[in-house]
Amino acid sequence: MSLFSRRRLSAIIFAALFFFLFLSFRSLNSRDLSSTYSYPATDGSQQIGTGDSGYWARYIPHYPPSSLRPLPRGKPSALPKVQTTFKTESPTDREVRLKRQAAVKDVFLRCWDSYRSKAWLSDELSPITGQKRGHFGGWGATLVDSLDTLWIMGLRREFEEAVTAAATISFKTTNLNEISVFETNIRYLGGFLSAYDLSGDRRLLQKAKEVGDMLYVAFDTPNRMPVTRWDIHGSARHQMQMADAHVLLAEIGSFSLEFIRLSLVTNDPKWFDAVQRITELLHDQQNSTQLPGMWPVIVNARNEKFGDHYDYTLGAMADSAYEYLPKTYALMGGLLPEYKEMYEVSMNTAIQHNIFRPLVPDSKDILISGTASVRGKDDEHHVRLRPEGQHLGCFTGGMLALGGKLVQNQTHVETGAKLTDGCVWAYKVSPLGIMPETFYTVPCESKEHCPWDENKWMDGVLEISGLGSNNANGNNGVTRDDVQAFIKKKNIPKGFTYVPDGRYILRPEAIESVFILYRITGRKDLLESAWDMFTAIEENTRTELASSALADVMVEKNPPKSDSMESFWFGETLKYFYLVFGETDALSLDEWVFNTEAHPLKRLLPA
Template sequence: MFTIGRRKSSIYLIGGLVFFFVFLSYRHLDRDPPSSARPRPQNGPSSGPDRPGGESQSKWTHYKPRYPVDPASMRPLPTGKPLALPRIQADFPPETEAARADREAKQRRIRDAMLKCWDAYRQHAWLHDELRPITGGRRDPFGGWGATLVDSLDTLWIMGLRDEFDDAVAALEKINFETTSLNEVSIFETTIRYLGGFLAAYDLSGDKRLLAKAVEVGDMIYAAFDTPNRMPVVRWDLKGAARGVKQEAGTHVLLAEIGTFALEFTRLSVLTGNPKWFDASERITDMLRAQQQTTRLPGMWPILGDAKAMKFNDHPDHSLGALADSWYEYLPKMYALSGGLLPVYRQMYEDAMDTAIRYNLFRPMTETNEDILVSGSVYARTRDGKFETILKPEGQHLACFVGGMLAVGGKLVQNQTHIDKGAKVTEGCIWSYKVSPLGIMPEVFYLLPCESTSGCEWDEKKWRDTALEKANFGGEMMKEDEFESLIKQKRFPRGFTSIPDSRYHLRPEAIESVFILYRVTGRKDLLEAAWDMYLAIDKHTRTELAYSALIDMTVTDGKAPMSDVMESFWMGETLKYFYLMFSEPDLISLDEWVFNTEAHPLKRVLP
């Protein structure tokens, strides 16, 4: 759900590179899921089974803040009768026996992949953050708190793997959020993976031990908000905070880092009745809303801002993708989660999408004039007294979430344009998978934009000239015959002008939007597209133990090189979305649940 989210860890892989340039200028049984696999929704903290827990005993519960919130200024949870929001999901006709058999066979295959990974994780990396899927080692990039275990909880439940789920919940008492081996903790990653994971698993199962763990994590994260202006320290010195070291919000903070708390914090406040988390995220919302129309690209926010000065309107780069993604994703989802009782999120979403649709979405030149869209980034400036925008026609796997966001948002606000644009962005991601050498799209690539979204004819010379220009950028001029060799070596799909990052991180964003668009429209062709994507990923990333990210998805001479990394979102997001793609449509209905940017489903407030 890059995840920074998008979905969902990538913030440091990509964010580190971005900051560099910013500062220069900027597992196993073949069984069907039992009927009990249907989620048992719970609306409040007392509705689960009689299990111990429900209250945190962590030292973070007793943390004494330097800058406590004045009770008089604490924002209360919204009250009143939730609105009857428009339905999101399509009406699905009864399926034939043949269609059901085919769908369930695909589900079993995906569930078997999950079990393979879970067994390997349990054997080789239990209670560590990640399994190394080739060597069988382990990594701890997210605090060493068992990120894969927590991220996988709701996937196990949804797939009907109750024995595995129960084993995982029993192990939670061994996860200690009072200490970490890291010098710096990402509050963003901690929120979306751990807090989101516990909340979703609680909403599905009603097991109060999970709510207690959510409170424990919530209390820890809340300590990072103990700053003079109550803006969070997004890259947080946990050990220093525990010692009482004075904290201040950062001066170079990514939009997704500071904007991705609202869903998790609001749900935690609703379940506990304690408004402190809701208050904390609403302060951020208030700040960003106040500046939405004062940015260099009014309606959108730049990717970088100053949390200490509470200034998020001055940087020139604006994107729906990496570094900003989940803030935009959460706008329509907060409107849905609150049952429409927080209309400001609808307003911010509509204002932001008015701008993004106009400036960020572009139609690329393709050989067959595909009616697709891609979400790029925009550099906005005023030059010689005139406002101008420069489109960076960059495709990102991370930005594929935009299709699903627009489809959900369009249904909620009854805007057919949003739904149509979301479908075309999703189609753009499907196209990028299809034309790529292994059937898997790269992390980052460039295209040649048409001058109009109505399309443009294929221009061989223009494509070659643009690709050659990019190949020559910053180096010696390349001759035509050398360029032909480059194209052959790099295997650029026709239409791509460069692939600066040819990795595949086992990302979920493309299948996320394909899944959402299928639930919104009921289009059967999306099932075929999703299965083609799964087969390609399964073929090229499977290892003896589990699945690995790829270093280069353009390599077709032999096995594509692997990085020996399997981030927790592979089991928490990607496999979950593939499984739900081939589920019955009432399993985690989008009319009852919202997914956080790590694909953890949270229960909506319904009328």
């Protein structure tokens, strides 16, 4: 062989060896997009990549973690029992309960059939016009959110059809310029994981991993904090990114259930590592915020400062960050004790500063969760309560009841029961039997004793209404008759002082807490309350096609509809109504934990 030929052969062998090593390196890193991404047009409505279902898994990060926190090892603990032992029900009670459950299922099927025929694989169906909507990436949010509900309701044929369709969803494309990482996590990742845990269908595990790989790219920042409103197209172009300086607490603090469960079922610690970085910051800064024990609604993910803002609430913008503390502790069978610690500390602060007893006509011993605002600096901090009840905040009753059972704190259980009763009360006193999105009330000076005072209530209406001075003698020309006329005009029930947002958007939080509290206590009155809530919702939201959100529930009849039906109607609201009337051993709270989108995930249990 000539020298030239030998050199050429050596060059070929060397090139082949180099190529093999290069491929091996890529396989080890498994996140290379350099040869697959394409540049999207400016409207953000096109495909953002090509290749197989492992598209996002091949992304090469700009800021890879130097090491990964390993999944916790050891045997999960036998945590305290959550569910009560139910007594044998009479044949009559059973018949009534099952008829009610069947009624819930009928509503689900009517809405599902309309979605299937008019908006299949779209995010939402507009329940009046029958149009399609794509607010959540255009990846079939209603379809994915409904998978576990279909399974739970025993709709196996519909479930198989939905899984087959869901398996075709491409997470390389979106019609949005950016996506909410939070919403994608709780709806899509949670939906796939739950349906997999229930059915064992590995197609669902594959889709969960695809979503998880996509979301993991949002964590590719210098400090590994996620970009919560994520430019997915920029990442497809391999652009560098960094976390935002103003991030909602709920949007950064609500990954633990889904990410840890995904790491468990795939035995890949990368998602656990990603969420633990956030957890460690929350844990380290919990007692150094302006309201020690809680975190504010806005945090700085870029600078990793989680305590500078002044509003603290268990409601909107913070909610699920607190909800996930006891639930993650339960999910991991006690192997992550920091979640228990953070839950106990935060709830003790919330009970002191956020949770209050409202002034109500029958002096009923109920509670509402409001917002605490901190003003002043250093030793001159002043905490002021904003007594605003939120439908979104109604999850707190279930959270405290569940958390109290898990950590054996009876005060938390009783507080959770009173918070749930507060939301049931808000449903009952509202004109249509449906609680509005938000309302204000008069906070009692004491949680132990609060007799009804009509004048004090009217003073509260006057103070917040803007009619004039809070004075019974009618300063600024305002009299008691003026206040009564205002109450009548606005249709304000006794106990409410003002309703800034009268919508009902098919929310699940109240029935969620009713379900959890029923499983914990066995209180039969909760079944009656659940039925009253369901019938009021069904009667007023029903359309020819499905069920619609309402623009105003503070009217006496014929509430205006807003032609909206979010996916959580299928994934949460109807699921909780179905379960509360179902068999009490179905999805036991001692074996399952529900994410904030009502997707049940298997708890780690001792062998």
